[in-house]
Amino acid sequence: MRTQVVIIGAGPAGLLFGQLLQKQGIENVILEQRSGEYVLSRVRAGLIEEGTVRLLERAGVGQRLHREGLVHEGIEISFGGGRHRIDFRKLTGKAITIYGQTEITRDLMEARSVTGAPTFYEAPAVSLHDTSSERPRVRYRKDTLEAEIECDFIAGCDGFHGISRRTVPEAAIRTYERVHPFGWLGILSETPPVSPELIYVNHERGFALCSMRSQTRSRLYLQCRVDDNIEDWPDERFWGELKLRLDPSAAAAVVTGPAIEKSIAPLRSFVAEPIRFGRLFLAGDAAHIVPPTGAKGLNLAASDVYYLSQAFAEFYEAKSTGGLDTYSDRALARVWQAERFSWWMTRLLHCFPEDSGFDQKVQRAELEFLARSVSAQATLAENYVGLPY
Ligand code: APR
Numbered sequence: 001m002r003t004q005v006v007i008i009g010a011g012p013a014g015l016l017f018g019q020l021l022q023k024q025g026i027e028n029v030i031l032e033q034r035s036g037e038y039v040l041s042r043v044r045a046g047l048i049e050e051g052t053v054r055l056l057e058r059a060g061v062g063q064r065l066h067r068e069g070l071v072h073e074g075i076e077i078s079f080g081g082g083r084h085r086i087d088f089r090k091l092t093g094k095a096i097t098i099y100g101q102t103e104i105t106r107d108l109m110e111a112r113s114v115t116g117a118p119t120f121y122e123a124p125a126v127s128l129h130d131t132s133s134e135r136p137r138v139r140y141r142k143d144t145l146e147a148e149i150e151c152d153f154i155a156g157c158d159g160f161h162g163i164s165r166r167t168v169p170e171a172a173i174r175t176y177e178r179v180h181p182f183g184w185l186g187i188l189s190e191t192p193p194v195s196p197e198l199i200y201v202n203h204e205r206g207f208a209l210c211s212m213r214s215q216t217r218s219r220l221y222l223q224c225r226v227d228d229n230i231e232d233w234p235d236e237r238f239w240g241e242l243k244l245r246l247d248p249s250a251a252a253a254v255v256t257g258p259a260i261e262k263s264i265a266p267l268r269s270f271v272a273e274p275i276r277f278g279r280l281f282l283a284g285d286a287a288h289i290v291p292p293t294g295a296k297g298l299n300l301a302a303s304d305v306y307y308l309s310q311a312f313a314e315f316y317e318a319k320s321t322g323g324l325d326t327y328s329d330r331a332l333a334r335v336w337q338a339e340r341f342s343w344w345m346t347r348l349l350h351c352f353p354e355d356s357g358f359d360q361k362v363q364r365a366e367l368e369f370l371a372r373s374v375s376a377q378a379t380l381a382e383n384y385v386g387l388p389y
């Protein structure tokens with residue numbers, strides 16, 4: 001088999017990239033190791049920047065997003081028993097949209113099936129070959145058989161644990177990593193949101209976040225220990241702890257109910273550099289991870305594949321390798337901005353086990369400065385709503 005681009009991974013990065021290539025008339029095949037149902041069962045973040053909304057519209061999947069997505073013009077930061085609103089609309093003219101990553105994935109899968117472009121599910125890529133040549137190949141497994149696809153380019157959109165990044169020789173790649181000393185315990189529940197806008201909570205018992213998926217569905221997170229297990233957190237303990245970390249009026253507004261999903265995720269900052277190796281390009285979580293505090297993971301996957309789709313259009317339409325040559329630097333410049341912001345939000349809002357009394361006082365001073373300084377709020381808002389493309 002032969003195609004122009006083999007995309008490894010049918011997460012948001014791979015599916016959005018495939019859809020952008022379809023729009024440009026560039027033939028592509030997606031290989032995904034899991035089933036479509038499994039991919040859709042993963043509960044992930046759900047906050048999208050305006051730039052990402054525009055890109056999803058361009059990919060032809062903006063309709064349901066506009067119908068069902070919740071447009072938010074600000075967030076609240078809670079500490080010391082009070083809440084402080086950051087008004088994105090006033091400070092930046094922009095808003096963000098809450099729309100679950102699972103829903104974006106579903107929309108992209110449907111759009112792809114309409115185009116008839118091939119996606120092979122339960123078909124893991126097992127090895128990449130000749131990635132420095134003009135005819136790279138990907139070997140993959142389907143059932144008990146192995147097969148090979150020849151292509152012009154390979155897009156490694158196979159997430160943090162995928163094989164694409166791992167096939168790069170160690171001498172050709174540098175990685176930067178920080179694993180944070182806590183995790184996020186997240187639940188989804190069929191209960192109304194605690195408040196109309198997201199509340200990010202700094203509390204001596206640990207960080208908390210009240211988010212949502214709809215007017216009837218909450219997505220809530222608590223900072224927990226990295227070595228905590230789900231069994232340590234029965235629903236009653238979760239709700240009790242959440243109320244302890246919220247200010248009194250938010251705590252009084254909590255409606256409890258059974259968790260329909262519960263998981264613990266470690267917090268990690270990670271960047272690989274470069275993210276282009278001959279004819280292999282990494283995008284999304286395969287290339288970088290941000291802690292979720294800045295809500296940038298999905299948006300970075302989108303910006304990567306936007307730059308990459310532009311580069312491929314230039315290559316096939318204008319026979320220019322300019323975009324391919326600058327992809328890594330262009331995408332990573334944006335990634336580092338998001339790494340910086342995500343780290344800053346994480347540092348501002350969490351309890352760090354190793355913090356001294358001095359560190360805790362400085363953290364509180366920073367929160368108080370944010371609460372009264374319009375320019376500090378504007379800086380947060382500008383980063384949160386995202387950079388223009
Ligand atoms: N062959 C085929 N598919 C693979 C392989 C392989 N060898 N290894 C991994 N995959 C698949 C995974 O099963 C997964 O479906 O690649 C996909 C990667 O998807 P994601 O992990 O969702 O990564 P990405 O598309 O980059 O999305 C980034 O997801 O983790 C969140 O916060 C992150 O929102 C961001 C988004």
Ligand code: PHB
Pocket residue numbers: 044045046047198209211212219292293294295
């Ligand atoms: C979510 O709704 O899942 C969410 C929102 C904001 C974040 C992280 C996660 O910073």
